[in-house]
Amino acid sequence: MQANVTGFNPTFAYNTLPPDWPGNFWLHWLIFTIILIAFIIATVIMFIWFERRLIGRFQIRLGPNRVGPFGLFQAIADVVKILTKEDIVPQKADKVVFWLAPLVALVPVLMVFAVVPLQSGAILVDLDIGILYVLALSSIVSIGIFMAGWGSNNKYSIIGAMRDVAQLISYEIPLVLSIVGVVLLTGSLSLSEIVRAQNIPFILLQPIGFFVFFIGSLAEINRCPFDLVEAESEIIAGYNIEFSGSKFAAFFLAEYSEAVLLSALTATLFLGGWSGPLLPPFLWLLIKMFAVFALIVWIRSTLPRFRIDQMMAFAWKFLLPLALINLLLTSLQIVFWPEASSWIIVLLSFAIGITLILVWSKSFKPGGNKVGI
């Protein structure tokens, strides 16, 4: 693959302001923060509606369709309902931690969007270490969840929180390793550069990377089948069992913002981000985000929940070796065969990827050889 190496760019973030923006950096910051938060909340509302409608169709139901046209305002009605509920704090709760937890969970997710390019130049700060920033901040959410579990002083909460931490630690490693493949191909950690480098979407060049990244981030945002953090049938609602009212709303928003973030990141890293023919770039990003989210909903409507030992085994025995091999192959190709035609690489990587996944599925025994997948 023709690695689009741009070299090290030492300029600071506020020097990389797009030239056609009026005002100084702080004006840009103010306007774009407002735009971003509005974008996140609007997308979250759309995603909630989209998920409920789609999962309804998967279960041959209609989904919410009473509030507004096609039930579009259902999420808004839910928000109003949640916010008007009584905010209960348990007597034995660790009050400070309990109060801080929703914020610690929500704020990092919102902050990550600062480096996600909505289209060329439409970005709050085009950090040179964008990916690093994303990975660093998105892990903080787990601390918020653990604080919630600890602060609630409830056995189910703490079980859920500990599961979340175990899950995050396990899945962060293959997740990061799979992103490194993309970074190697691009030669830059900046998300805008990664999008610009995608002459063909990286999902074709990095099928294993996409596979590992997608599953790892599913685990990171606690979606099905990795939702054993908030498994209703086992630990009732996990970490948010004691939360109600606006605190619960914050957790809910954080969870869905993470889903939006995952969709945006997958679209940016592997599906070519904003680039696409005919339609405006921003719309392309949205379409790709919704496509990724539809895949998530499809998975949610199909797969049952992992058992905890299966979940750990899946990360360490299945995803981690795959991610390492992917990293090795990508680096070998970049070092020894940088001038290879992209389509040969596409064919090769798909062949290698499918073989590897088949071989690993064969030898992989989740949960002490009791259950096969």
Added chain:
Amino acid sequence: MGFRRYGNGIAKGMALTFKHLFRKPITTQYPEERLNVSRRTRGTQIIWNKDTCIACSACARACPIGCIDMSTSRGEDKKLKVDNITIDFGLCIFCGLCVEACPVGNAIFLSYNWEYAEYQRGKLVLSNDELLYSKTKQVSGYYHPEVEKALPEQTLLVNRTNRGKPWD
């Protein structure tokens, strides 16, 4: 062994749910669409037939919770007649024992109507002429199979063909 253990169970499941995506939803949009209940349903009202009632109070005695309040008296011709019959539908459990207890067999019925809600509890107490048969309050076939011929056939989900149109 074949292709077990290659993750094809997941693929099968995903294909199955994908197929379901293109099926018609089986949801009944209740206030707009209504399914017909069973013709022998024990509906949520009791219908009293003034003409055939012999004022024996068997229904009131049969009622396990005593929601039927019936007072009778001897008329000029020494026959019993009903002075007042009051049924509290807030208490009634629609068990149908009054229907089965009726000696003449056609003086008290359960209704075919199943949508019965009021804003005030007092409105659930009906008496005398309010208990009579009316267009909106039809007799159910419960314990009276001869009545059920007149009622529409029950809508089963397998029979639903005219989706999108209100059921009446």
